[in-house]
Amino acid sequence: MSAKSAEEQTRIPRSLAIIMDGNGRWARKRGLGRIKGHEHGITAVRESVEECARLGLEALTLYAFSEENWSRPKQEISLLMKLLERFLVEERPTLQKNNVRLVHAGRIERLAPKVRALLDESIAETATNTGMVLCLAISYGSRAELVDAMRAIARRVASGELQADDIEEKTISAHLYQPDLPDPDLLIRTADEMRLSNFLLWQISYTELYVTSVCWPDFRKEHLQEAFAAYAARVRKFGAVLP
Numbered sequence: 001m002s003a004k005s006a007e008e009q010t011r012i013p014r015s016l017a018i019i020m021d022g023n024g025r026w027a028r029k030r031g032l033g034r035i036k037g038h039e040h041g042i043t044a045v046r047e048s049v050e051e052c053a054r055l056g057l058e059a060l061t062l063y064a065f066s067e068e069n070w071s072r073p074k075q076e077i078s079l080l081m082k083l084l085e086r087f088l089v090e091e092r093p094t095l096q097k098n099n100v101r102l103v104h105a106g107r108i109e110r111l112a113p114k115v116r117a118l119l120d121e122s123i124a125e126t127a128t129n130t131g132m133v134l135c136l137a138i139s140y141g142s143r144a145e146l147v148d149a150m151r152a153i154a155r156r157v158a159s160g161e162l163q164a165d166d167i168e169e170k171t172i173s174a175h176l177y178q179p180d181l182p183d184p185d186l187l188i189r190t191a192d193e194m195r196l197s198n199f200l201l202w203q204i205s206y207t208e209l210y211v212t213s214v215c216w217p218d219f220r221k222e223h224l225q226e227a228f229a230a231y232a233a234r235v236r237k238f239g240a241v242l243p
C-alpha cells in the first residue's frame with residue numbers, strides 16, 4: 001500500500017462549500033473585461049472538483065450565481081449564463097471520469113429554458129455516479145430557500161398532514177433544496193470578503209469559516225490544501241467543553 005501524501009494525512013472535511021468570489025477584480029487587475037474573470041474561473045472549478053473528488057469528500061457546494069446577482073447588468077448576466085451552458089456541456093466528461101453526481105440548489109424557474117435543459121441533462125447523466133456530490137448553487141439565495149421551505153411546511157400543516165408542534169430542526173432541514181447533503185464542515189470564501197452574501201445560512205450554523213485573499217480564477221489545489229490544513233488545526237467543540 002502506498003504511503004499517503006502529506007495533505008491526505010490532514011483531516012479532510014466531509015462537506016465543503018465555496019463562495020467563488022473575485023472574478024471581476026481578477027480581470028480588472030489585468031485590464032480585462034469582467035467576463036474574462038468568469039471564464040478563467042472555470043479552470044478553478046474544474047481543479048477544485050477533481051481534487052475534492054480525489055480526496056474523497058462527500059459533497060462540494062459551489063456558489064455560482066446568487067438571487068442577488070440577477071441585479072447585475074443584463075450583458076454580464078447573459079454572458080454568465082452562456083458560460084454556464086458551456087460549463088454544463090464541456091465538464092460532463094470531468095464529472096463522469098471522477099464519478100461525481102451533479103445536483104442543483106436555487107430557484108431554477110428563474111433560469112432560461114436552455115440552461116435548465118442542459119442542467120437537467122447533466123443531472124440525469126450523472127445520476128448514477130456514486131462518488132462526490134457536486135451541488136451548483138445557481139439563482140440561489142438562502143433566505144429564498146428558507147421561504148420556500150416554510151411555505152412547503154405551512155402547506156403540510158394546513159392539510160393536516162403535519163402538526164405545528166411536530167416541527168423540529170430536522171423538519172426544516174428536510175425541506176431545503178438538497179435535504180440529503182451533509183451540512184458543510186468548512187466554508188471557503190475567496191477574494192478576502194468577510195461576509196456570507198446570503199449563502200447557506202441555515203446549513204452553516206457550525207461550519208468552520210476560511211477566507212483567502214486569492215481571487216477565484218487563481219484558486220488552485222494548493223490553496224485548497226492550505227484551507228484543509230487550516231481546517232485540520234481547528235478545534236470543533238459544538239458548544240461543549242472538551243475533556
Ligand code: IPE
Pocket residue numbers: 020021022023024025026064065066069080191
Ligand atoms: C464572483 O466574482 C462570480 C459571481 C458572483 C458570479 P464577482 O463577479 O463577484 O467578482 P468581484 O467580486 O466583482 O471581483
Ligand code: IPE
Pocket residue numbers: 019020021022063064065066069193195197
Ligand atoms: C456572492 O458573491 C455570490 C457568488 C459568489 C455567486 P457576490 O460578489 O455576488 O457577493 P457580494 O455582492 O460581494 O456580497
Ligand code: MG
Pocket residue numbers: 021022023
Ligand atoms: Mg463579488
